[in-house]
Amino acid sequence: MQDTVAILLFVGVVAYALLGGADFGAGFWDLTAGGADRGRRPRHLIDASIGPVWEANHTWLIYCLVILWSGFPTAFTAITTTLYLPLVFAALGIVLRGAGFAFRHNALRTPEQRLYGAVFALSSVLTPYSFGAIAGAIASGRVPTGGNGNALTSWNHPTSHLGGALAVVVCAYLAAVYLHVEARRAGDTALARYFRDRGLAAAAAAGAVSVAGIFVLHSDAKRLFHDLSHVALPLVVGAAVCGVACILLLLTHRTVLLRQTAAAAVALVVCGWGVAQYPYLLGTHLTLDEGASPRATLQVLIVVACVAGVTVLPSLVLLFRLAGRGRLTIH
Amino acid sequence: MLTLDAVLHGLATAADEPAQLLPARQQMAFTLGFHIILVPFGVALTSLTLIAHHRGLRHGDSTALLLARRWSKAAAVLFAVGAVTGTVLTFELGVLWPGLMGTYGSAFGFPFSIEGLFFFLEAIFVSIYIYGWNRLPPWAHFWTGVPVSLSGIGGTASVVAANSWMNQPGGITMRDGKVVDVEPAKVFFNGAFWGETIHMLLAAYIVAGFTVGGVYAAGLLRGRDNRYHRTGFLIGFVTAACLMPVQLLVGDTIARDVFNDEPAKFAAIEMVPATDDHVPETLGGVMIDGEVRYGWQIPDLGSILADFSPSTTIKGLDAIPADVRPDDRTVSVVHLAFDVMVGTGSLLTLLAAWFAWLWYRHRRVPENRWFLRAAAVSGALAVICLESGWVVTEVGRQPWTVVGLLLTRDAVTTEGNIWALFACVLALYAAVGAAAIWVLRSMRRRWRAEGDDNVTVPYGPAPEPVAARPGPREQ
Numbered sequence: 001m002q003d004t005v006a007i008l009l010f011v012g013v014v015a016y017a018l019l020g021g022a023d024f025g026a027g028f029w030d031l032t033a034g035g036a037d038r039g040r041r042p043r044h045l046i047d048a049s050i051g052p053v054w055e056a057n058h059t060w061l062i063y064c065l066v067i068l069w070s071g072f073p074t075a076f077t078a079i080t081t082t083l084y085l086p087l088v089f090a091a092l093g094i095v096l097r098g099a100g101f102a103f104r105h106n107a108l109r110t111p112e113q114r115l116y117g118a119v120f121a122l123s124s125v126l127t128p129y130s131f132g133a134i135a136g137a138i139a140s141g142r143v144p145t146g147g148n149g150n151a152l153t154s155w156n157h158p159t160s161h162l163g164g165a166l167a168v169v170v171c172a173y174l175a176a177v178y179l180h181v182e183a184r185r186a187g188d189t190a191l192a193r194y195f196r197d198r199g200l201a202a203a204a205a206a207g208a209v210s211v212a213g214i215f216v217l218h219s220d221a222k223r224l225f226h227d228l229s230h231v232a233l234p235l236v237v238g239a240a241v242c243g244v245a246c247i248l249l250l251l252t253h254r255t256v257l258l259r260q261t262a263a264a265a266v267a268l269v270v271c272g273w274g275v276a277q278y279p280y281l282l283g284t285h286l287t288l289d290e291g292a293s294p295r296a297t298l299q300v301l302i303v304v305a306c307v308a309g310v311t312v313l314p315s316l317v318l319l320f321r322l323a324g325r326g327r328l329t330i331h
Numbered sequence: 332m333l334t335l336d337a338v339l340h341g342l343a344t345a346a347d348e349p350a351q352l353l354p355a356r357q358q359m360a361f362t363l364g365f366h367i368i369l370v371p372f373g374v375a376l377t378s379l380t381l382i383a384h385h386r387g388l389r390h391g392d393s394t395a396l397l398l399a400r401r402w403s404k405a406a407a408v409l410f411a412v413g414a415v416t417g418t419v420l421t422f423e424l425g426v427l428w429p430g431l432m433g434t435y436g437s438a439f440g441f442p443f444s445i446e447g448l449f450f451f452l453e454a455i456f457v458s459i460y461i462y463g464w465n466r467l468p469p470w471a472h473f474w475t476g477v478p479v480s481l482s483g484i485g486g487t488a489s490v491v492a493a494n495s496w497m498n499q500p501g502g503i504t505m506r507d508g509k510v511v512d513v514e515p516a517k518v519f520f521n522g523a524f525w526g527e528t529i530h531m532l533l534a535a536y537i538v539a540g541f542t543v544g545g546v547y548a549a550g551l552l553r554g555r556d557n558r559y560h561r562t563g564f565l566i567g568f569v570t571a572a573c574l575m576p577v578q579l580l581v582g583d584t585i586a587r588d589v590f591n592d593e594p595a596k597f598a599a600i601e602m603v604p605a606t607d608d609h610v611p612e613t614l615g616g617v618m619i620d621g622e623v624r625y626g627w628q629i630p631d632l633g634s635i636l637a638d639f640s641p642s643t644t645i646k647g648l649d650a651i652p653a654d655v656r657p658d659d660r661t662v663s664v665v666h667l668a669f670d671v672m673v674g675t676g677s678l679l680t681l682l683a684a685w686f687a688w689l690w691y692r693h694r695r696v697p698e699n700r701w702f703l704r705a706a707a708v709s710g711a712l713a714v715i716c717l718e719s720g721w722v723v724t725e726v727g728r729q730p731w732t733v734v735g736l737l738l739t740r741d742a743v744t745t746e747g748n749i750w751a752l753f754a755c756v757l758a759l760y761a762a763v764g765a766a767a768i769w770v771l772r773s774m775r776r777r778w779r780a781e782g783d784d785n786v787t788v789p790y791g792p793a794p795e796p797v798a799a800r801p802g803p804r805e806q
Contacts, residue, residue, distance in 0.1 A: 294511060
């Protein structure tokens with residue numbers, strides 16, 4: 001049963017990585033879009049794409065946190081008492097990002113919009129980096145079961161830096177691909193090209209970070225490296241294949257299955273981490289069995305997830321459909 | 332000298348408790364207090380919007396439709412801010428209170444998963460509803476707003492379930508300091524659940540209603556006496572005014588429940604030093620060295636209010652074991668907060684009665700300037716009432732985090748400099764709060780100056796392509 005809850009938790013992590021990640025990535029492109037005049041068109045597309053679905057994407061994080069603290073409370077507090085600094089940074093990013101999102105639409109003059117925009121964009125890098133670093137710390141066993149691990153060294157090591165850097169480039173990559181497809185759909189070829197180039201650059205960066213990651217993990221997180229290269233190998237290979245396929249699709253100007261391929265590449269990487277982690281919650285010192293809540297709580301979580309499946313998912317589909325249709329009418 | 336004494340006293344108590352305790356409590360109180368102001372607008376402003384929307388569609392009332400449209404946009408801004416401050420609270424539960432989450436997460440935590448479900452639905456349908464203006468068929472659009480209201484109610488109930496469980500924990504089996512079995516229904520529907528939930532839901536509608544009514548009352552005072560302001564005033568104010576007497580009755584019932592089920596909190600609320608019958612009702616006043624000072628005492632009324640008889644015995648603070656007895660300062664805070672809550676609540680009830688009388692006499696929105704002045708500040712009064720109510724329930728639980736099971740000093744983190752974190756949080760929230768107010772005001776200014784189509788909000792798509800015409804960005 002704890003395995004089921006762990007899978008449900010991981011579904012949330014993957015969804016947040018794909019949907020929240022694309023939002024963070026859009027913020028990254030917003031940050032790098034240049035001055036007010038030059039960056040106007042890409043920023044407008046980013047606004048129009050994110051606007052309607054922002055909150056829904058963001059909610060996956062809440063989902064992950066509540067499942068973690070109800071289902072595996074020991075692991076939750078071990079993480080929060082050890083990694084409180086990156087958590088605070090992530091929360092800071094979320095506050096600024098959310099506030100920027102909430103207020104920017106209403107900013108009247110360009111300097112105000114620039115301020116909100118800069119806040120929104122900067123925090124879009126801070127948050128994924130922090131979450132990546134947290135994942136690196138958990139995966140490499142730097143979070144002791146009893147919590148209160150070293151507040152600095154627990155996330156200042158190669159694996160966490162790798163996780164943070166990978167999270168930032170992967171978010172940028174996802175966003176560029178999604179925005180490329182949006183621009184194509186809207187019939188804006190110049191903008192489509194703009195995001196295609198950025199998508200390719202981000203894909204190359206993600207590839208480079210991943211290759212560097214092989215060496216980092218080999219020296220810094222031996223067990224993780226071992227599991228990734230054994231049980232999780234098919235997922236890692238799958239991710240690489242999807243990544244390459246996505247680059248080929250971008251190069252050959254195809255949009256069929258482009259977003260799906262990009263999403264699959266990222267999802268497979270995240271799943272690879274999950275499989276390599278199994279059956280441990282933290283490093284190799286706390287298993288799912290040991291860390292799980294009593295049975296009744298796990299049952300509640302499974303029921304909640306099932307109810308969410310039949311209520312939230314159709315609503316989400318409706319929202320994305322409507323939002324997609326709306327964007328077509330804008331341009 | 333008094334301040335010096337307070338400082339020394341503070342240092343003396345700090346010695347046997349973690350240095351993180353005071354800043355963590357202050358930060359939690361501040362962020363909760365901030366978040367709770369936004370909650371009524373996420374929960375209830377959407378319902379007021381739907382009332383206006385329904386009226387607009389049913390009677391072809393374009394004024395009501397315009398109000399609904401603008402309220403939904405204001406609600407969108409507040410909802411986005413509330414979502415963010417709510418997310419901060421979820422982080423804080425882990426970072427500040429690991430003792431609570433680690434040991435009791437399996438019981439205290441799961442209501443939040445149900446809340447998460449409702450919040451998800453709310454977020455999705457807020458987006459759809461905001462998006463739907465002019466894009467969905469009118470009635471279909473109206474119905475997309477209904478899930479927002481319903482999930483607001485469900486979400487509130489879930490969060491309050493977790494909170495009320497801290498007051499009256501049940502449904503768990505402990506062994507060796509660990510929760511080994513959970514009965515979810517008993518955790519969720521704990522002894523304090525119904526009272527607290529209904530109290531909070533009513534409070535949400537009352538705060539939103541008086542605030543909305545107050546905004547238009549201020550407009551009427553400034554001479555904007557038109558249909559738009561009158562309709563806006565009526566929908567908000569009447570909703571709140573109708574619920575206010577109900578809230579008074581519910582509150583009275585809860586106070587008696589607290590007398591029966593949470594005697595320690597009741598002793599602090601009534602500021603009763605020693606168990607006794609014929610307990611007077613103390614209005615105002617503080618507790619110094621275990622004695623009630625200042626304040627105005629009405630003989631026997633405390634006992635009568637507790638159980639309808641002057642001979643009712645009320646357990647005093649002396650009935651609480653000394654090591655878990657709240658100190659004088661805590662008792663004074665709880666008692667005064669309770670007085671403020673009841674006081675503001677009574678004023679608001681009188682205001683509602685005044686409105687009923689004026690309406691009965693004139694059958695129109697009152698023109699009495701003193702009434703309108705009072706109505707204009709009713710929103711602020713309602714917020715004070717809400718805040719002091721939460722102070723009563725949260726501070727009144729101290730020194731416990733989970734009554735009888737977990738002391739707050741054992742729940743708090745032992746890592747990190749929380750004062751520094753708290754300082755950052757204060758600065759950040761001040762900026763966010765100021766920006767939220769500024770944005771709402773600028774929205775109003777632009778509604779007046781430019782009409783509705785130029786004001787875009789979170790969730791809503793941009794009105795027109797930037798290239799096609801000079802939009803807000805260029806101005």
